[in-house]
Amino acid sequence: MTIEISNESGVDVDETVLLRATEHSLAELHVSPDAELAILLIDEGAMEALHVQWMDEPGPTDVLSFPMDELRPGTEEMPTPPGLLGDIVLCPQVAETQAQAAGHPTMDELVMLATHGLLHLLGFDHAEPAEEREMFGLQRDLIVSFQHAERRRRRA
16 A cells, blocks of 8 residues: 655644554555555645635635545455545644644544545545435544554554
8 A cells, every 4th residue: 555645734743643544444445455545734824725726615624635546445355446546635733723622632633534535535425414424434433443453553
């Protein structure tokens, strides 16, 4: 699995946690180990410019996803074929504000946002109530599974 993480945000972020969380989710979703993904962390000004350009909405947002090959989750018997998943763009400054409001660490927020962005790359959406239940349920399951894996990893 090729996951490239580039931090241009000016904020110190534990990129190894983002990498492990993303690898975990991709494995859980049976995405080919030969798939490619880029995660870019940018500041509020750059995120606002992308938000206006692509969503026609003012202000910075927390995460944007730019799918490429329109890959979908696979199964154990039929993993997703190799391909270019696309780009996930995160704004740590917005994540930090949201994390403070939610009362949890910024890295937890960034893991959640990266997972959310990954699900968008794999075709999930939350425009309709049924889609929202499916996507946010899967997002929660992936994060909980990752947290369990992290606890096991730290004990080993």
